[in-house]
Amino acid sequence: MGLQLPERVRKVGVWALAAPALLALGACSEQDQDEWSRLAMPEGASDRSASVIEFWQWTWVAAMAVGILTWGLILYAVVRFRRRDNNEIPVQTRYNLPMEILYTIAPVVVVLVFFKFVIDVQEDVTEEVDAEHTIAVVGQQWSWTFNYIEDEALDGQTSVYDVGTPAEIPTLYLPVGESVRFELSSPDVIHSFWVPAFTYKLDVVPGRDNAFTMTPEREGTFAGKCAELCGTYHSRMLFNVEVVSPEEYAERLAALEEQGNVGVAKGGSEVITQDGLDIDSEVDTETEGSE
Numbered sequence: 001m002g003l004q005l006p007e008r009v010r011k012v013g014v015w016a017l018a019a020p021a022l023l024a025l026g027a028c029s030e031q032d033q034d035e036w037s038r039l040a041m042p043e044g045a046s047d048r049s050a051s052v053i054e055f056w057q058w059t060w061v062a063a064m065a066v067g068i069l070t071w072g073l074i075l076y077a078v079v080r081f082r083r084r085d086n087n088e089i090p091v092q093t094r095y096n097l098p099m100e101i102l103y104t105i106a107p108v109v110v111v112l113v114f115f116k117f118v119i120d121v122q123e124d125v126t127e128e129v130d131a132e133h134t135i136a137v138v139g140q141q142w143s144w145t146f147n148y149i150e151d152e153a154l155d156g157q158t159s160v161y162d163v164g165t166p167a168e169i170p171t172l173y174l175p176v177g178e179s180v181r182f183e184l185s186s187p188d189v190i191h192s193f194w195v196p197a198f199t200y201k202l203d204v205v206p207g208r209d210n211a212f213t214m215t216p217e218r219e220g221t222f223a224g225k226c227a228e229l230c231g232t233y234h235s236r237m238l239f240n241v242e243v244v245s246p247e248e249y250a251e252r253l254a255a256l257e258e259q260g261n262v263g264v265a266k267g268g269s270e271v272i273t274q275d276g277l278d279i280d281s282e283v284d285t286e287t288e289g290s291e
Helices: 007-026 030-037 049-080 097-125 246-258 279-290
Strands: 133-140 143-148 160-163 171-175 180-185 191-195 200-204 210-214 220-226 238-244
Touching: 049 097, 133 171, 133 191, 160 246, 171 246, 180 200, 200 210, 238 246
Parallel strands: 133 180, 171 238
Antiparallel strands: 133 143, 143 160, 180 210, 191 200, 191 220, 220 238
């Protein structure tokens, strides 16, 4: 017979393991508890966030269920079939057909169930609707250009733009509660347009115009970045997102028009220039050295 601990000792051990976790959870603020409920996902700020966060939560539930089942079977086998006598020779089982069928079919069922939910969430997130605004986003080494295409916030015919640099991070303005279509393009290499609070990102591929539509649901300032390694200054390819009232959004676009930022800026050969880096002088230096 194996070693059996007294029941009182076992209870003390369980509480000793559980107490730190309970204390840690009790010490969490309301904001921390909210983050726990989302399992470290950022608080959603778009109409596409809810389905992605819910899918993420259920993914953890499924992973924990599979983990508990797997570890449970392992512990059961360890206890049930442990050696009880040094002279005991265990039964030499060549195969177990029911068990082999189980561990062949079960993973297939799990994958099929996940696949079904993945397709449902994907269709929900990528659903195209008639957007009220169109913004052409250009990702270039190493910043972003935001083109507000013929926006009704102006006269419905004028397009304005805002160009950023690694030294001056650009700001993307969005009207709260109004749908926006993002058209993504790049003149150089692959980038990835990502605003974590929107729980969605999409690659920006040269020669291919990707697009998606979403509606920001709450006002605030959010961080955006490039999520694809795109060269030397990839880490500086940042931008801010300001979700504001429709009235303030119209004011921001009018300010860009007053500054002379009229038209559509799609990027070009000059997009790789950086503050503090004189490319022409470097080329001249290299030419003189080669001579």
